[in-house]
Amino acid sequence: MAGPITPQRLASLFRPRSVALVGASDKSNFSAVTYRNLVEFGHADRTYLVNRRGAETHGRPTVTSCAAIGEPVDVAFMMVPQAGTLDALSDAAAAGIRNAVVLSAGYGEAGEAGRAAQAELVAHAESLDMVLLGPNQLGFANFVHRTPVTPIPGLxxxxxxxxxxxxxxxxxxxxxxxxxxxxxxxxxxxxxxxxxxxxxxxxxxxxxxxxxxxxxxxxxxxxxxxxxxxxxxxxxxxxxxxxxxxxxxxxxxxxxxxxxxxxxxxxxxxxxxxxxxxxxxxxxxxxxxxxxxxxxxxxxxRLARPGIGVVSISGGACDILADRADDLGAELPAFAPATVQALDAIMPSYGTVHNPLDVTGAAIIDPTLFTRAIEAVSADPGVGVVAVVNSLPWMSDGRPYSGQVFADAIGDGMQNAAGPVVYVNQVLQPITAYTREVMARARVPHVIPGLRQAVVALHNLAWWSDATRDAVSGTPQAATPQAATSQPGTPVAVPEASARRGAWSETAARALLTEAGIPVVPGEAATSARQAAKAAAGFGGPVAMKVVSPDVLHKSDIGGVRLGVTGDEAVAAAYDEITTAASNVPGTRVEGVLVSPLRSGGTELLVGVVRDPDWGPVLAVALGGVFVEVLGDSALSPLPVSPVRARALLESLRGAALLHGVRGTPPADLDALAEVVARVGDLALALGDDLESLEINPLHVSGSTIEALDAVITWRNA
Missing domain, CATH: 3.40.50.261 (Succinyl-CoA synthetase domains)
Incomplete structure (x- = not known):
């Protein structure tokens, strides 16, 4: 059987010294172009053509099998029909070839029969200790070592x-x-x-x-x-x-x-x-x-800071860049006082110093204005990269490029800059051989074509620089459960695996949350109208009443919820109404009614976890309570999450301002709230693969008071 597919194992695939084209034929355009690519990249004497009839192909003699090559070969490029691929693999393996690139289609993408054929292909390759790239693909090209194993033309x-x-x-x-x-x-x-x-x-x-x-x-x-x-x-x-x-x-x-x-x-x-x-x-x-x-x-x-400083010959380009930065959330920081002072000293009197910076037409008279502006902006403490906007040619008119002096001045600024600088062309035009000549003379290493494209690229790079900065010294913070546990060393209490199955009522879900250290609103499950009235009286105010049933997830949909109920008679009547409504739903087991003090004001959140079949448990936080699907204001993260990460998720919500307090409502204790959210994630992880979904909706937040008002648990083995 083939061993693990490691980088070392793939080196012989992607850096082959020799290649066999299996199924080479003059009738095949795939074969002709692949062979031509190999020849053009200097591999003619290390490319072997395999044709089962032994017919001359591409003007060269062929062999009828890989075994007949008689020389070591690293990669077999399989251009044979699906029906002949297994035999072709066996022949290649007999010749000592350990890597196969399979061109043909009709496998996993072609329905049940194709999936069966693909499984057979993989099993056969593994039995031969071969690594297989594909099938249903067009090979690869290693441009560094000049090895193109592909029928794609124009490399x-x-x-x-x-x-x-x-x-x-x-x-x-x-x-x-x-x-x-x-x-x-x-x-x-x-x-x-x-x-x-x-x-x-x-x-x-x-x-x-x-x-x-x-x-x-x-x-x-x-x-x-x-x-x-x-x-x-x-x-x-x-x-x-x-x-x-x-x-x-x-x-x-x-x-x-x-x-x-x-x-x-x-x-x-x-x-x-x-x-x-x-x-x-x-x-x-x-x-x-x-x-x-x-x-x-x-x-x-990697950029040290996210800020983009702009130096442009065009005021219109400055406006476009500013608009696109606003659209995308890219940061164009105001220049620091020292930067403004330095720019004031070089700008014409009619120029305005701000970011983006229009150097005006004065740069046409004195191109060194570009150079000095780049140097000043690159030294600004809020700027991580400077984008310099100017034109570059892509077609030659046979004469020296008239704008070379400006490109040279920008190149000089790049050489003297305190940080990274990139040249930005105003439009999305090709970078041709002639463009590269102009760039080389100016010592400009890279150009971004297009204003919007520049903002997208630099904003993306700034995000990546920040998001992965901690990863450089080792594993990212959230890479292991230990790194994201809300209370390190504090275990999460969970029921035995044998109990993690079937349908659970809300009372069972509440008990699970409580045992895990997640705050839950007080409540009492009543099995009679009299017991419900007694519980409500004990809470001393308006109450919320909900049906308790393992068969009902959305209680309000069946009339199983009453809010703001006050007084013994009203509570008793509500109990009867709720149990009657639930009993009228076929297949519903009614265990009673949960009575809890009514919570009002504050902010309602959803905190839930769903197990993705590919990526595992995914945490969602959202605003809205019963309107969560209508508002759609949510943030997601794979588990585990640390309290720091949980707070970042909360702050990323469009309605995050509600958590900071509006119209007299107290601001939420975000640190405490983040701890609760992280603890929900810890609980979901502790429940393991048995968990299908865990949801608290709503999680009521009022200042430092945080309580789960409702909870639903579903198990994979229902």
Whole structure:
């Protein structure tokens, strides 16, 4: 059986010394282009053509089997039909080849029969101790070591610091082209296909150790093997290598997890979003943003501060950048007094000193104004990166570039700057060979094409720099349960595993929360109208009354809730109404009525956990109580969460101002509230795989008083 797929194991796949094209044929465009790529990159004498008929192919003699090659071969590129792939693998293994790249489709993407064929393919490869990339993909290209094992045409011959991974082979050609025109020069391009054996996580793990790769762009339709992906992403964060992901597709979790309100807030796409944030993975929504962000991140590296300082020749460009920064939440800090003073000394009298800075037409007369402005802005204590806006050419008119002097002045400013500086072109135009000539003369290493694209890339890089800063020295804070326990060393009390099953009533859920140290509003379960009236009298005020039944999750939907009930007669009548309404619902077991003091004012929250089938338990916090699905104001995070992380989630809500106190209501004790939220996460983790969902709705917050007013628990083994 094949061993673990480690970075060391993948080195022989992605850095092959020789390649066998199995199924080589003049009739196959895949074969012709793959062979041409290998020849153009200098691999003619290390490429072997395998044709079962032994026919001359691509102007060269062939062999009928891999075993007949007679030389060591690292990779077999399989271009045979699905029906012949298993035999082709056996032949390659007999020749000592340990890596196969399978082109053909009709596997996991093609229904039940295809999935069975893929499982057979993987089992066969494992039995031969072979690593398999694919199937249903277009190979890979290692631009650093000049090894293209792919039928994608038009490959660049220069390498760069960005690795491109794609689950879509068909889209990878367009991505490759755009990477070239956007200046995101590539170290690797890997198409992943069905990821039957080698997944995106495995390739990420390999690239973390690749010294030539400084950022990774990845297009995903799904995340296969989340555990491997998570571990690789954490290693990338610790290594300071940004991952920029374009994740397509979204859907809700299965209906079984939507029984509680939390299920309506936590969907596959929102869960991935939360997981990516937790891992420090930059998420974008277009190919252009993916590649421009990755290229920028690879060139600039980690930013010390999030602030963007802008120096521009165009006042209109300043306005556009300011608008886009406002849209995206990017930070354009006001200049410090020392910066203003330095800029006042060099700016013309009619210029205005603020961020973004328009150096005005005076820079046309004196290009060194660019240089001096860049130096001053880069030294500002609030600025982490300077974006300099000016034009660059992409087509030559046969004469020397008239704007070279301005590019040179900007390049001089970059050389003398106190921090990172990036050149920004005003429009999304290609970076051509001629553009690169102008850049080289000016000593400008990198250009971002487009104003919006610049704000997106720099804002993303600033977020990543902050989100992963702690990961550089080791494991991120929330990587282990121990790091996120709200009270280190304090165990969470949970029932025996044998009890964690079936349907639970609210009273059972309340007991579970209480045992775990989560505050719950006082309450008494009454089994008669008289007992309910006695309980209400003991609380001394208006009460809330709810049906107690393991079969009812949404009590108000069946008339099982009464609020603000006062007086013995009213309480007794409410008891009868609630139990009668519940009893009229077929299959409902009525255990009684829960009586609790009515809580009013304050703020109502939802705090819930749903188990995602791929990523495990996911915490949701939301505003709204009974209106939570209507308002949709929620924040998610995979577990575990620390109190610090829980507070950040609360502060990220659109309605967070309610927690700070409005219209005379007391501000919430956010530290205490964060402790409770983190403790809910601890409880969910302690309940393990038995838990399907846990929801407190509402969690009532009034100043330092925090109480769960209602709770629902569902188990996977119902």
């Amino acid at each position: 660049p011959h220069e390498s760069g610091p960005v690795a491109l991974l794609s689950q879509s082979g068909a889209s990878s050609s367009a991505m490759l082209d755009f990477a070239g025109v956007a200046g995101a020069d590539l170290s690797y391009m890997v198409t992943l296909g069905n990821e039957a054996m080698v997944t995106a996580g495995h390739v990420l793990d390999y690239l973390v150790d690749d010294e030539h790769t400084r950022a990774i762009a990845i297009f995903l339709e799904t995340v296969r093997d989340p555990a491997v992906f998570r571990a690789a992403a954490r290693r990338a964060a610790a290594a300071g290598k940004p991952i920029v992901a374009l994740k397509a597709g979204s859907s809700e979790l299965a209906a079984r997890t939507a029984a509680a309100h939390t299920g309506a807030l936590v969907g596959d796409d929102r869960t991935v979003d939360a997981v990516f944030r937790d891992l420090g993975v930059i998420r974008v929504d277009s190919i252009e943003d993916m590649l421009i962000t990755a290229g920028t991140a690879a060139r600039l590296g």
